[in-house]
Amino acid sequence: MEGYNSVQNPIVPETKLIKDEGGEKVDSTYFKQIVGSLMYLTTTRPDPMFAVNLISRYMESPTELHFQAAKRVLRYLKGTTDLGLFYKRKVGAKLMGFSDNDYVGDLNDRKSTSGYVFLLSSAVVAWSSRKQPIVTLSTTEAEFIVAASDFDLFSLGGNVEDAVLTEASIDGSKSQTIATSLLRNCWIQASMELGIDVLHDETS
Incomplete structure (x- = not known):
């Protein structure tokens, strides 16, 4: 991913993925490894949760369409490595x-x-x-x-x-x-x- 440019969001707004049965198949094992790593990451990063949930539905038979969506999440994470959750000690928190x-x-x-x-x-x-x-x-x-x-x-x-x-x-x-x-x-x-x-x- 070193040669890829970062993006501002993990998924293009209004994106609707489908099974894409006629699309070009990709290595399902490699795709599952990417999705599994992203799912693990969502335990500390809530922002890509929706996109990860979406691409995880197509792990059984992924195509180039799904792979491109997964790579966009990685490009987003590449440009947001400085983001994180900061918890303040505050009395009376709501x-x-x-x-x-x-x-x-x-x-x-x-x-x-x-x-x-x-x-x-x-x-x-x-x-x-x-x-x-x-x-x-x-x-x-x-x-x-x-x-x-x-x-x-x-x-x-x-x-x-x-x-x-x-x-x-x-x-x-x-x-x-x-x-x-x-x-x-x-x-x-x-x-x-x-x-x-x-x-x-x-x-x-």
Whole structure:
């Protein structure tokens, strides 16, 4: 990669990869080694998570199209070796979470991709990007699955004091109450948009 120029993002915006069954095949073993190394790197670098999740779907039979996407991630990392996560010791730190989905991001099976990130003292402490297990019929349904499937991550607020950031002050029960309220609002919105009795399932 020494002869390659760095890029500003790990993937071209709005990129949609496909199986590319008619494309030129590449060495699957070498491709798996690249993807495996990138997946290991995402334990400390959340920024290429979406791109790595995307190319990891094609490890079984990669083509030149997938290999080019993987090399772009490497080119991005080459130009961002000075980036990292810096955790400050700060009393009264707030836990914030964000989630989103790439509706029908996979053009082969029509499944969406869920993603979330949690921040503490302005630094990321948890992140993920993964394909949803079912095919959703609307963006509202996809958002509802994101909220429901990632709800257990809100319990992070109750465990922070046992982690390295012992100086952070977080009321786990309060975070859980806020999270429950937010998710309930998602349930109400989903029931209105989708015409399903999700609140009955939640309270039963």
